[in-house]
Each structure stands twice: as structure tokens, then as C-alpha cells.
Amino acid sequence: MVSQGYRRPSQPCQSTKILLLLPSWRRPANHALLNGTKNGLKHTNIKPRESTTSWSDSGPAADRTVSAHSEMSTLPPKARPVLITAVNGFISSNITSCFLSHGYTVIGTVRSLYQHAWLQRLFDTQYPGLFSLVEVADIGDDGALESIIRARAVVSVIITTSLLDTNQNTPEPYISKSVDIALASLRAASRCPAVQSVVVTSSAWAMATPHVNVREALTASDYNEEAIGLVYDDAVTDPTYRGFLIVMAANAKKGRAMWDFVRETKPSWRFNKLLVDTTFGNIVSATDQGFPSTASLVNGPEAARSASFSLTPQWFVDVEDVAMLHVAAATRLDISSERIFAYGRRFTWKAITGILQNCRPEAEWTTDINEDEGECLVECLTREAPKFFAPWDRPKAGQTWRRQSGIPYAIISLWSRIRRRYLFTNGKEKNAARGRFTSFGCLSRSVYAYILSGPLK
Template sequence: MGRLILANRRIPKGEWVLVTGANGYIASHIVDVLLCEGYKIRGTLRSHEEAPWLEPYFTDKYGVGNFEIAIVTDLTDATGFERAAANMSGIIHSASILPSTSDVEAVVPSVTAGTRNALNAAAKHPSVKSFVLTSSSSAAYMSVFVKKDVIVDEPYSKNTPPSDLPLKIYAASKTLGERALWEWTEQEKPTFTVNAVLPSFNIGKPLTAEVTTGSVHPVRAIVRGADPWFEVIRPHSFVNVRDNAYLHVAALLDPTIRSQRIFASAGKYNWNDIISIFRKLRPDNRLIPDPPQNEPRDLTNVDAVSKRAETLLKSSFDVAGWTGLGQSLAESLEDFE
């Protein structure tokens, strides 16, 4: 694990940080990094039954009194957010709604409300010094396969295939959720700093076997012979989930980072790349499907923003830079058969 090397920190070690959706693929890594660096964490869940493993796991690993649960029943639970934010020095709002529906009204308003509720809760507690939103690269661009530097700004259209709708609606929710962040910040001018991390497709080992949501599922499904994700998740950029967590922590703690969009994007991939690497990692596995034929690559140019994020990554943690696709995929298969 990379260790934090910041000479100055916006929030001193030992203070409390709120991480929403703490049982998620990304958020659980964020919690783990912060606990390892000496912070105390309050993590939100929708109910104790949602992740009964969470508190025992972190208590066993980091000791009693360093991790606790707060219940926020859903993203519209303003009172729950306000209670959870009490006495916190920092907030990382990572909770969202994963793409599983074609009903835009079931997703977008709640995600936008969640951003505002988390910000309003932060504003009611003077102890809060820093706020970070987990956004998404899809809040800035969608993959482009024909012409470089084209940005798709419609979340979906009437001609969008049904299989594409959940991810297009997810992109819309992240776009409007992040827009709410910057509009609120411009209006309210909070005393705390505000930043957003925009991760690409996350790859890497889940923190525990209990974490099965998020992008870890479609990647692991490939080695068991599943291929329906080929048409749903198109070629894009990727990031190792641990690198993504490091950038969230850097955005929270680095006093030089404020009002920034940090693009967690290590490089490009398509399914041909993933299957080629999986076949090298698991040469005896006959279930791995053939990749799509004539598969395109994402031509969107994100080199400049990727380089800036990598510079922040290396200045904040003792890591050499982005974790590559091969290592990230190998990690995603650790302890998985």
C-alpha cells in the first residue's frame, strides 16, 4: 500500500472524516486508506443489515474506536446526512445509485439531492474543513469511437438501445450531481474547500470478498464465461481502484488543491485487451469468451487531465504513478476462482 507523503495536511491526523456509502467498491478503499493514515472514520450505510461485515472488519483491522457506522436511509435523507456530518472535519460523498434501471426519474433526482444534502449538512457543521465528491468521467465525456475530441453531452436519446439506458442514466446522474456541487459552491461560498474526483472504469481487487457491487462484477464475470457486458460497457479509460482512493484522500487533505476536478484516468482499454490479459493470467481457463470482433477504441483525448492527476498522485503518496492495466486485472482476480 502506498503511504501518504504530504508535508502539510488540511486535516490533522486523528480527526474524523465522514465517508458516505462506505461499503462500496471505491468507498471501502477510501476508508481503508484513511484509517491506515491515522484518521477516524464514520461511514454511512442505508441500514445495518446492508453490510453487517463492515464495522467488524475495520475494527478488527484498526482497533476499537476508529470506525463507526451512521445510518442515512437514502440520498434524500437530509436529516440523516446532517446527523452523520456532526463533528466531522472532512466529508467524502461517495454514495450514489448504480446503473440497474432504465427509469431516469428513479436515479437522477435522488443523486442530485444527495449531493445537495451532503453539502448542506457540511455547511451546518463548522468543524468541516474539506468536502470531496465522487463524480465520474462520464460527467465530463462519453467514449468516442469515430472522431477525436468529440464530447457527447446528451445523457441518452429516444434512439438509445435499451441495454445502454442504465449507463446513460448513470452518466446523467453523475453529470447533474456534480453540477449541483459547483452550483451550490458558487451560491453558498462555503468556508470549507470543495473538490471532485472523476474516476474512469475502476479495476482492481475489492477490499473484501463481501464487496461485489460496482465494476468489479463485470470484470470478474468474464473469467466465468459471461459476455453480456460487451455491449453494455464500451471501451473507455480505466483506473486502479486503489489509485482512485489515493486521489480522493489527496483531494481531501492537500491544502493546495481546491475547486478542482481531478480525473482518475490511467489509460485506455477495450475488451480485447482485457481478454488477452486474462488468458495470460488464466491459461487453462476455457470459459473466457472470445472478444468482440472489430471492437473500436475510445478516441477521446484525456492525456492532459490524466497527467495532472498522476502528478497529484505521486506528490501525495509514495507510488511510482498509475497502476497499469495488467497489474490491475491481476489484482481483480486475486482470491477469485
């Protein structure tokens, strides 16, 4: 039997801030604060908003205003197929699950149907009839993607495909190939008139290299110029550091190239990018995926220590929050031409090992901890939210919304805090260990989700 991994309880979370993000037909009909929305939107009356996008040379305009909406317009599900590339990944499989849970039909691409047939079995069990898997052997083949988009009348394309190989010693041809693969998906979507939105999963590394004890202020127009410069500097000789720099530079260059493509071709669809920092959280199937990406740290102290380089103090976000942001960016008609910061909270390696030590006291997680590892001092420059966020929630007295290019990142942190209630899968376990884990907040919820996902090695 295929493991379904960590699954939160089925009852809806009674938080207006989360519920109002969802299309109205997915909100609980009995929610007291949703007067007039319990019957949902009339799908036949929904029309895409005409684009009011303005462009700058560096990407989305930072000072653009967005018109107010009394109701957040969204693309209705059912017969609205969403194409998600590379659905076997840690983040992409959670994105897929999130779209399916909201009633959308999802077409997922993988390089090998044989190797990833477990995805079809898993989602057929959870969401019968809504998921189909297709093979695209060459992720840079825009013709193959175009044929799928046209044949299935896809309206939203979620591009999660990315090269990630930190064992590179030279920037080329790795960077050029990364750019070509990214642009292939955009070219395919631009030739298909049915497409209404394209969302790209990008990395926070495209904006800046993580440094400890260094105050930085990030904006929506920033790119990682530091990494781009250093990869061509022969003075950087450390192979591990150089490998990470090449990946960061590739993310920055392909991000800029994608915005240039959209600015020059002016496609009919809305375009948004998510800048995702270190991601923790749910694994959709530990039996089939193992412990990918950051999840590898729960395999034991040695595995955790080997991950410590890429886990220098920085921002993190829960993977299910990342998935929800993709749904919002793809379906909300009032979110367009945005670089969305998926930043939840800051973390340190000491905090992570402390959580793991509490989860498995018999293991020596806290050895070799650098007490002087420092902290992340990066801030995201924000601006006041426009009026179209009013339906979500109104700030309390003395508070103002902080907004960074499309989504108030304070809400991202709020989602994670609310989800602490889902830290344990049953009441007995929750009551027995409540005091040990809830003090760690959403980082603990994310890390502990790994342990609930399957047996540890």
C-alpha cells in the same frame, strides 16, 4: 474469519512521487530525500489556507492560479474524523481503508447496520479503534447526515453516494432524485462549521459518453451534453443504451447542480470532485463483498462477456489510486475547487480478456472477441503544473508537468506502474509467473488483484 482481501506488502514504497503526496508524519522517517521532514509537521501550527476560489458559471475556474507552498499543508490525522457515505461499495470501501491506513478516524454510513456489520469487524481487525459504522436509511436525509457531522465534529466529508440503475426507461424522476440526493449531503455539510473539506466521487460519464475511434479533448469545464440531449429523444429505443444514457445524464446534471450550490452559497469548506473512469483493483473483502462492479468479470467467460458493453475501450484507473486521490483532495489545503481527472491508462476488451486468459488458461476467455472493437482516443487537455507541485518532484530535462485541474494525471499513471511490484503476494508465486503477468502493466495488477482477493466461483 473475515477475509481481508488482497493486501500489498507492508513495507513502504520508496518512491518520492508517492511519498511526497502523503502528510509528512506518514512518510518513512529514514527516507533520504525527505530532509527536514522526518519529525513531521507540528499539528498545532497547521492552519487552513484562506480560500482564493474564483468561480465561473460552469464550475471551477479553469484559469485560476494557486499560490506556492514550500511544504504541502495537510489536515493532521488523529481526532480529525472523516465521514464517508455508503462505505460498503467497491470504491468507497477502498477509500475508507486508505484513510484508516493514514491514521484518520473514519465514520462510515450504510443503509443497514445488520447487512453490513462485516465492515465493522473487518476494519476493527485492521485498524482498531479508528472506524465506526452508522446507519442512514435514507441517503437523501440531510438532517440525519447533519446530526452525525455535528455529533462527531467531522472535518472532512467524502460523498460517494450515488444512484446507479441502468434499467431506467425514462429520465424522470431518476435524474431529479439523483440531484436531490447529491445536494442533501452538501446542505448538511454547509450547516456544520467544523467541516473543512468536502470531496465528491463522480464519474467520467458526467463529462462524456465513451466512443471508440473518436478523437475528443476533455477539459475541466465539460459536461455530458450529448447524454442530456439524447435521454429526452424518443428516437433512442435500445433499452440497454438508453439506461446507460440516463445514468450519464444524471451524473452530468447533479455535478453541475453541486458546483452551482457551492458557487451560490460560498461555504467555508474546500470542495473538490473526482471524475473517476472505469475502475479496477483491490476488493477489501471478497468473502463479504463478492465480486462487485467490474470485478464480476473474473467469475468466468460468461460473466466477462456480459460486462463487455460497459467496458468499451476507454480509460481506466486503479481503485487504490482513486482512494489515494480522495485522501489528497480531502486533506491537502492547497487543493480546492477542482475537478480531478482519475484517469490512468486506456484499455481495450481484448487486453482484459488476454490478461484473464493468462490468469486462468483453462477457461476460454478469448472467444467472441471483436477484433475491430476500436480504441479510445480521448485526451485530457492539460496545463503546466504550478510551482506548488515542485515538492513532489521536478521534471527531468526536456519534460514539463502536465496538469488537469489540480492533479498531474501523469502521476496517476506512474503510481499504477510502480505498483506492479505488488502483483503477487509471495516471492515464490512472483518468481514462477513474473514473465506472464508483468508485461500487462498496471491493468494486469488490477485484474489479478481480484483473483487474489478470494475464491473464484
